Amino acid sequence: MPRAKAIYRALLHCYPAAFRQEYGSQMILMFAEQLGEARRTGSPLEPAAVWLGAAFDALTIAPKEHCHVILQDLRYALRTMVSRPGFTAVAILSLALGIGANTAIFSLWNGVLHSSLPGVSKPSELVMLSNPDEAGMWHGDDSGDRNWLTFSEFEQLRDHAGAFSGVMASQSSFDSWQVRSAGGEWEEARGRMVSGGYFQVLGVSPAIGRLFTAAEDRAESPYAVISYNYWQRRFAGRPDILGQPLTLRHTVLTIIGVAPPGFIGETSGQQPDLWFPLRIEPRVMPRQDWLHDQPPSKTMWLHVFGRLKPGVTAEAEAQANAIFKAGLETFYGSVASPEHRRELMNQRLRIHPAAGGASETRHTFSGSLTALLAAVGVLLLIACSNLANLMLARGAARKPEIALRLSLGASRGRLIRQLVTESLALAAVGGLAGLAVAYALHGPLVRMIAESDKDFKLGFSLDPLVSAFAVATTLASAVLFGLFPAWQVTRTGAGATLKEQSRGATGTLSQVRWGRILVSLQLALSLPLLVGAGLLVRTLHNLQRVDLGFPAERLLLVRVDSREAGYEGARRESLHRELLGQFQRIPGVRAASYSELGLFSGGESSSGVEVEGYVPETGKESSSALDVLGPRYLSTLGVLIVPGA
Amino acid sequence: MHDTKPDSLLPLPAAVFHILIALADRDRHGYSIMQDVAARTEGKVQLSAGTLYSSIRRMLEQGLIEELAESPDPSSADERRRYYRLTRFGKRAAAAEVERLNALVRQARATGLVPSA
Numbered sequence: 001m002p003r004a005k006a007i008y009r010a011l012l013h014c015y016p017a018a019f020r021q022e023y024g025s026q027m028i029l030m031f032a033e034q035l036g037e038a039r040r041t042g043s044p045l046e047p048a049a050v051w052l053g054a055a056f057d058a059l060t061i062a063p064k065e066h067c068h069v070i071l072q073d074l075r076y077a078l079r080t081m082v083s084r085p086g087f088t089a090v091a092i093l094s095l096a097l098g099i100g101a102n103t104a105i106f107s108l109w110n111g112v113l114h115s116s117l118p119g120v121s122k123p124s125e126l127v128m129l130s131n132p133d134e135a136g137m138w139h140g141d142d143s144g145d146r147n148w149l150t151f152s153e154f155e156q157l158r159d160h161a162g163a164f165s166g167v168m169a170s171q172s173s174f175d176s177w178q179v180r181s182a183g184g185e186w187e188e189a190r191g192r193m194v195s196g197g198y199f200q201v202l203g204v205s206p207a208i209g210r211l212f213t214a215a216e217d218r219a220e221s222p223y224a225v226i227s228y229n230y231w232q233r234r235f236a237g238r239p240d241i242l243g244q245p246l247t248l249r250h251t252v253l254t255i256i257g258v259a260p261p262g263f264i265g266e267t268s269g270q271q272p273d274l275w276f277p278l279r280i281e282p283r284v285m286p287r288q289d290w291l292h293d294q295p296p297s298k299t300m301w302l303h304v305f306g307r308l309k310p311g312v313t314a315e316a317e318a319q320a321n322a323i324f325k326a327g328l329e330t331f332y333g334s335v336a337s338p339e340h341r342r343e344l345m346n347q348r349l350r351i352h353p354a355a356g357g358a359s360e361t362r363h364t365f366s367g368s369l370t371a372l373l374a375a376v377g378v379l380l381l382i383a384c385s386n387l388a389n390l391m392l393a394r395g396a397a398r399k400p401e402i403a404l405r406l407s408l409g410a411s412r413g414r415l416i417r418q419l420v421t422e423s424l425a426l427a428a429v430g431g432l433a434g435l436a437v438a439y440a441l442h443g444p445l446v447r448m449i450a451e452s453d454k455d456f457k458l459g460f461s462l463d464p465l466v467s468a469f470a471v472a473t474t475l476a477s478a479v480l481f482g483l484f485p486a487w488q489v490t491r492t493g494a495g496a497t498l499k500e501q502s503r504g505a506t507g508t509l510s511q512v513r514w515g516r517i518l519v520s521l522q523l524a525l526s527l528p529l530l531v532g533a534g535l536l537v538r539t540l541h542n543l544q545r546v547d548l549g550f551p552a553e554r555l556l557l558v559r560v561d562s563r564e565a566g567y568e569g570a571r572r573e574s575l576h577r578e579l580l581g582q583f584q585r586i587p588g589v590r591a592a593s594y595s596e597l598g599l600f601s602g603g604e605s606s607s608g609v610e611v612e613g614y615v616p617e618t619g620k621e622s623s624s625a626l627d628v629l630g631p632r633y634l635s636t637l638g639v640l641i642v643p644g645a
Numbered sequence: 646m647h648d649t650k651p652d653s654l655l656p657l658p659a660a661v662f663h664i665l666i667a668l669a670d671r672d673r674h675g676y677s678i679m680q681d682v683a684a685r686t687e688g689k690v691q692l693s694a695g696t697l698y699s700s701i702r703r704m705l706e707q708g709l710i711e712e713l714a715e716s717p718d719p720s721s722a723d724e725r726r727r728y729y730r731l732t733r734f735g736k737r738a739a740a741a742e743v744e745r746l747n748a749l750v751r752q753a754r755a756t757g758l759v760p761s762a
Contacts, residue, residue, distance in 0.1 A: 015695075023698040026727055030676045030694045057695025065699060 005032055011054055014062035016069045018414050073421035080422055081429075087394060088426065091387055095430025095477055098380035100437025103470045105376050107438065108445050109369045110465055111458045112269060112362055116355045119263030121203025122307075123355040129157065129304040129320055132352050133363030135172040135267075137290070137301035143346050148172050148300040151278060151291045154195065155217075156327045157304060163316035164306035166201040169278060170194045172303045172358070174270050177284075180247045181234070189230070191248075191274035192265070193281055199225070199259070201307050202266065207231070209242045209257030216277040223277065224253040228261040230273035248276065251284045266305060268359040269449075269456045278302075286568060295331055296344065303358050317351040324349050361456050365449060375529060380477065382525045387481035389518040391423070395489030402490060416486045423482020424475075431474030435462070438470070488514055550637045557599060558583075580630060593636040596628035651738040654707060655745055660692060660700045661709070665731060665739040668710060672717045674726040675701070701729065709735035 008031050012024050031054060038046035081088045116123040131147040138148065149157075154169040161167055171192040179189045196216035204211065207228050215221065224246050226235075235241045246253045253276055264271050282289045290299040308316055325345070332344045356362070395402075402415060442460040450456045462470075560579065562572050576594060583592040597605060609624045634641060657665070667673060667681040679692045692700075704710045713728040731739075754761045 019698075019702065023702065025725065026675050027694040027698055029725060030679065030697070033676050034679070034694070053691070053693040054695070057693050061693075061695035061699045065702075 001032060001036070004035055008032075008054060011058050014058040016062075016065050017411060018069065019065050021411065069417075070421065073418045074425060076418060077422040077425040081425065084394070087390065091390065091426050092430045092433055094383040094387055095427055095474075096433035096437050098376075098383035099431050099434030099470065099473050099477060100441060101376040102373075102380050102473050103434055103438035103466065104441035104445060105369070105373045106469045107442060107460060107466045108449075108458065109373050110469075111461075112359070112365055112369060112449070114356065115268070115463075115465075117202075117264070117266065117268060117357040119204060119260055120266075120357075123357075124353075125307050126202075126354040126357075127306050127308060127316065128352045128354040128358065129167075129306060129349045130172065130302065130358075131350075132303075132354060132356075132358040133360060135174065135303075135358065135360050137173060137299065139299050140297050141344055142298070142300060143343060144348070145350050146300065146347055149302045149304045149349075150293055150298045150300055151281075151302065152293065152331075153324060153327055154302050154304050156323050157306070157320060158195070158197065158217075160323050161306065161316070161320055163309060163312045163319045165309050166197050167304065167306045168195045168197040168201040169302040169304045170198060170266050171278070172301060174267065174272070177248050177274075179274075182245055189234075189248075189273040190270075191224075191272050191276065193278045194275045195278050198266075198275065201305060202263075203307075204260060204263055206257040207260045208239060209255070211257050211259070212275070212277060217279060220279050220283065221277050222251060222253045222280055222283070223256045224248070224274050225257045225259055225276075226255055226274045227259050227272055228263065229271060231258045234273075246274070249284050250286075251280065253280075266303065266354075266357045268357045269361045269458055271457045293331070295334070296340075298331070305354055317349070320349050320351065361449060375532065378525050378529055380473065381480070382522055382529075384477050384480040385518050385522045385525065388485055389515055389522075391481060391485035392488060392515055392518070395419075395485050398489070406490070412490045415490045416483075419486035419489065420478070420482050423478045423486070427474045427478035427482075430477070431470060434474070435470060484514075550639045555637065559598060560594075576630065591632060591636040593633040594630040595633055649707065649734075651734065651741040654709075654738055655741055657738065657742045658700070659690075660696050661704060662739070662742055663690060663692070664697070664700055664704065665709065665735055665742075668729060668731040668735070669739070672713060672728045672730045674728050676726075678729070704735070708732055709738055 005028055008028060009024070012020050012027065015024075031050070035047055035050050038050045117126075120126070130149055131145070134147040136148070149169070151169070154167070158167040158169075171194070174190060174192055176188050177191055178186050180186050194212065196212045196214045196218075199206075199211035200213070206225075209225075211225055212221075212223070216223065226241070226246075231237055231241060241255055242257070244255050246255055259275075265275070276284070279291070281291055290301055293299055306316070306320075324347075328345055328347060332341050405415060406412070439460055446456065446458050449458075562575050567575050580592055580594060583589060605626055609626075663682045663686075664678055666685070667678045673681065675694075675697055679697055682690050682692055701710070705712065709732060710729045711732050713730055716726065717728055750759075753759045
């Protein structure tokens with residue numbers, strides 16, 4: 001029997017400590033008598049039934065008792081919160097700001113750096129054969145790791161790379177196009193060209209109509225697939241949109257389908273309105289054939305994605321490079337000198353995991369978002385340390401109440417549990433308010449990123465990971481600011497506290513010491529943040545005063561995309577001349593000029609140059625960055641020419 | 646005087662009602678309550694220690710029963726036992742529960758669900 005009692009006593013630990021202390025001995029007595037009686041029947045089933053009943057109680061009654069204690073503590077916590085509105089308001093506000101800032105930054109950090117492409121089937125199987133961090137177009141030659149691929153390189157990989165269940169390509173840059181639907185005005189739509197297998201490789205089914213197929217790679221198919229958002233926003237979700245014409249520049253496309261809701265394509269942070277086939281590139285961009293290359297120049301502009309076959313990993317890169325190199329051999333074989341050829345052959349593809357898709361933003365903001373997340377983490381620590389100090393001070397004021405409860409027989413553990421429940425209740429309300437703060441902060445944060453990447457869009461979504469982060473942050477805050485003061489406040493004995501109270505003391509030496517330590521901790525955490533913020537302000541101030549090489553005051557910049565508007569050749573030059581004349585005639589304008597790339601556009605252009613008497617050692621040295629300028633460009637900017645005129 | 650009305654506690658959980666009945670004729674300790682319930686129900690209702698003391702905890706809070714400061718039986722060999730007594734409020738609650746059950750039985754008979762006695 002002593003052994004059975006010991007086992008039952010251990011089972012009683014499933015119950016709350018207070019319940020165990022109050023009724024544990026009675027329950028052991030009763031259990032021992034029940035078991036003795038069962039044993040006396042002589043049947044082995046009777047004692048087994050008593051044990052089963054005890055185990056069943058531990059599984060059903062014990063959780064109910066825990067719920068009872070938690071509800072009791074919560075009711076008490078809410079009463080305490082209401083009775084001290086000032087303290088409650090300060091605590092909730094601090095926590096809301098701390099948890100809200102952390103959740104907002106984490107949501108952005110997760111959305112930009114770690115989330116998978118929405119609406120894409122099994123994104124972990126996707127890889128990229130181009131550089132996910134770069135977008136653009138390069139015409140000429142290249143060396144080293146390739147950023148983008150040409151159309152024919154994509155075709156070779158699509159047709160011969162057996163390691164992939166499918167290979168597709170998309171225009172790496174994200175462009176704005178002039179479009180006009182039937183009976184409508186010219187308007188702007190964001191879209192990109194994609195290969196026929198694009199939707200199939202991403203594992204996407206249409207909302208209505210159909211998506212592109214391999215047929216779109218074989219012949220010029222003037223079709224367009226529009227996004228679900230664009231369909232709702234521009235066409236009010238009309239089902240008769242299928243078969244409708246959509247004029248893009250001078251090409252009439254037929255809308256054949258609508259992508260499913262939530263699908264944004266292969267690039268994270270961008271939300272295209274439409275997709276159209278790569279094969280019609282020369283038609284929508286006359287005199288710019290990016291599909292056919294003339295040796296030795298290549299037009300590299302495509303991101304290429306592959307979906308790995310099950311079990312294939314390492315061999316995919318080797319296989320893709322073998323196909324790629326064979327293509328280079330054929331392309332450069334007849335034109336280049338052996339030396340130049342060797343250099344041109346020094347190009348390779350790298351395979352990148354592409355569950356999160358391509359993203360220039362990810363590369364640009366990876367460091368700063370992580371640093372920002374760390375900074376707001378420290379901010380929350382400061383808030384928690386501040387609250388812990390307040391709790392400690394409030395604990396000193398509650399000493400008589402705590403001492404009375406200790407002297408009435410409440411255990412220290414029970415009081416700590418109750419004080420931590422109060423902290424949890426505060427943190428829960430702070431956490432809920434924090435979600436509202438996170439939602440409010442999300443817009444400005446996205447706009448901050450969009451200042452560097454105008455196409456960047458990211459909605460606030462409380463997905464499971466962000467929700468788990470918010471809950472974990474709330475719980476961690478409650479433990480950080482609640483547990484230590486609760487432990488400290490209940491530390492001294494009831495008798496000693498009551499004596500101190502009779503002397504009029506409001507806090508023990510130990511509490512004063514811990515209060516000082518917490519203040520030091522706050523200072524230690526605040527100082528680096530303050531210094532960091534100061535340096536940031538100083539850097540921004542310096543950036544505004546950086547010497548650009550020309551006086552930026554009284555200089556105005558206007559961007560005109562005449563090609564996008566359909567102007568080509570002589571018409572385009574005539575438009576530039578006419579615009580320039582009109583600008584010059586505006587009263588107060590001293591000078592006006594133009595350039596192809598413009599200032600701070602991010603665009604880059606280069607071409608091979610030959611300098612008389614200079615023999616370049618390598619092909620690279622013969623190419624030079626350039627911009628095409630209008631008349632009196634440098635003098636208009638105020639740039640001084642050192643030699644020459 | 647008790648603030649809560651007995652009706653607000655209805656329907657009483659089966660274990661609570663059994664405990665009230667067990668305490669109606671005399672004050673009892675936990676094991677005695679369990680034995681009485683088992684005897685009256687011919688072994689059909691066996692209160693486990695967990696169910697019994699969880700119910701006793703709630704009944705004490707609701708004022709249905711009270712704990713005795715001393716054992717009513719000074720000759721009892723076991724002083725560790727704690728005894729419980731039905732309060733006036735407990736009696737009113739039990740009466741209200743009986744009335745509720747009676748009304749239910751009357752309705753069942755009136756509709757012909759069960760034959761009249």
